[in-house]
Amino acid sequence: MPARWWQPEFAANPLLTLRVQMLVVGAGPAGGELARQLAAAGVEVLLVDQLADLGQAAFSSAAMPFASLERFGLPAQVVASRWRGWQLLGPAQERRRWLASAPLGVVLDFGALRQWLADQCSRFGGSVQLGRRAFHCQSQDGVWRTLLRDRQGAVQEVISDWVVDASGQGRALIGPLVPLPRAAELDRDLVQGVGVEWLLQVPLGCWQRWSDQLSFCLGSDWVAQGYGWIFPMAPGQLKVGVCRLRPDRHLLPLGRVLEQLQARLFSPDERQASVVLDRHGGLIVSSIRRRDCHGQGRLLAIGDAVSTANLLGGEGIRHALSSSRVLAPLLLEAIQCGQPFRLRRYEQVLARQLGWRWSLSGRLARRTWLGLTGPEADQRLSRLLVGLEPRRAEDLAALLFDYRFERYGLRSLPYLFGMR
Numbered sequence: 001m002p003a004r005w006w007q008p009e010f011a012a013n014p015l016l017t018l019r020v021q022m023l024v025v026g027a028g029p030a031g032g033e034l035a036r037q038l039a040a041a042g043v044e045v046l047l048v049d050q051l052a053d054l055g056q057a058a059f060s061s062a063a064m065p066f067a068s069l070e071r072f073g074l075p076a077q078v079v080a081s082r083w084r085g086w087q088l089l090g091p092a093q094e095r096r097r098w099l100a101s102a103p104l105g106v107v108l109d110f111g112a113l114r115q116w117l118a119d120q121c122s123r124f125g126g127s128v129q130l131g132r133r134a135f136h137c138q139s140q141d142g143v144w145r146t147l148l149r150d151r152q153g154a155v156q157e158v159i160s161d162w163v164v165d166a167s168g169q170g171r172a173l174i175g176p177l178v179p180l181p182r183a184a185e186l187d188r189d190l191v192q193g194v195g196v197e198w199l200l201q202v203p204l205g206c207w208q209r210w211s212d213q214l215s216f217c218l219g220s221d222w223v224a225q226g227y228g229w230i231f232p233m234a235p236g237q238l239k240v241g242v243c244r245l246r247p248d249r250h251l252l253p254l255g256r257v258l259e260q261l262q263a264r265l266f267s268p269d270e271r272q273a274s275v276v277l278d279r280h281g282g283l284i285v286s287s288i289r290r291r292d293c294h295g296q297g298r299l300l301a302i303g304d305a306v307s308t309a310n311l312l313g314g315e316g317i318r319h320a321l322s323s324s325r326v327l328a329p330l331l332l333e334a335i336q337c338g339q340p341f342r343l344r345r346y347e348q349v350l351a352r353q354l355g356w357r358w359s360l361s362g363r364l365a366r367r368t369w370l371g372l373t374g375p376e377a378d379q380r381l382s383r384l385l386v387g388l389e390p391r392r393a394e395d396l397a398a399l400l401f402d403y404r405f406e407r408y409g410l411r412s413l414p415y416l417f418g419m420r
């Protein structure tokens, strides 16, 4: 971060200073979960976010398997809907559907999730400050000094023993991905996705057609180098979005792609009766080999800031939560038992949790989505989907959420995904 805090604008205004044990920057799933874990264990935590309202800018479509909801103990109030299957539209006019007899997962209300995690942090005695953007952090005399700016421009200094960067793909404090020896190598290792999503209020009959399942639009004539989705939310509400992997030069702007997608999915009457409740979007930037800097002394990073987002299914909430669950006990060991913090151990346990399939799924994401540019790629995708037809909805969930590619024969995968 640019070190600007000694400049005259700050010198003229004495800083309001706050002293805490632990500062967590970013109240997304990673930061919120870490703050609640630490606050529950009695650590003096301050959780800050640049958003003034955690219910706003709910950029994530937030589909999650049922098992993760249980694993992280998330309450009903953060669940917008349940799903028990998949509908795949495309390439072109193809349509396939797999439904299980019981729910397989949920679509979260992402804003409600963030709010609930922050409320939990407060409930356990932690502090939460919103509308504050961290813009500088440095270690001095054995403590960390972090500067936050509020919406009126006032600057506050937080002095803490520890700082955790949970600011997502922007990596506000820990900094960009470690430079690799050659630019081309970094380029191959990075997967970047950009998504745009609308929250729509639709007639109930229209909602019912899309409820109970996660629907995806696949194929270059739907979304080149990406995919579209329709997820059910509370009755009468749908999330409709498109995501594309970069580089996306010379392609139709994503906003236009989303409009075209809706024109194909909804009748003119349904479109006329729909109301756009919110428009949002965001970036996912992940390193396939996870070469991120996980920490520097007592400045640590979690969630998307250490590439826990997976681009194959555009999914990162449960992995962000997992990273906090890995870091929390190691931090507690260091804080409460006076043990040195074991950065290497944090990196290793997190890598083990994500598993060996992680980098494979990242490479597949690059190949599959970036290669989806025309009829040849559509035909390959079509063959892959035909192969999935005899499978159950549960098998597709295992493929997309557990990355269990080996069930389909590892040797055949490169062909299926066009790697050979």
Ligand SMILES: Cc1cc2nc3c(=O)[nH]c(=O)nc-3n(C[C@H](O)[C@H](O)[C@H](O)COP(=O)(O)OP(=O)(O)OC[C@H]3O[C@@H](n4cnc5c(N)ncnc54)[C@H](O)[C@@H]3O)c2cc1C
Pocket (backbone or CB within 6 Å): 025, 026, 027, 028, 029, 030, 031, 048, 049, 050, 051, 059, 060, 061, 062, 063, 064, 132, 133, 134, 135, 166, 167, 168, 169, 170, 172, 194, 195, 196, 197, 241, 243, 281, 282, 283, 284, 302, 303, 304, 305, 308, 309, 310, 314, 315, 316, 317, 318, 320
């Ligand atoms: C369009 C889209 C659709 C997605 N769909 C899904 C999905 O269906 N399922 C799924 O699991 N994942 C999905 N994801 C990915 C998922 O949302 C992320 O992986 C997850 O939110 C990462 O959590 P995080 O806490 O690490 O970061 P974030 O959720 O990005 O949280 C970071 C927080 O830090 C705050 N912040 C940033 N900079 C600063 C600063 N300087 N000072 C203070 N605060 C700061 C931000 O306001 C934000 O609240 C999607 C992502 C996108 C973009």
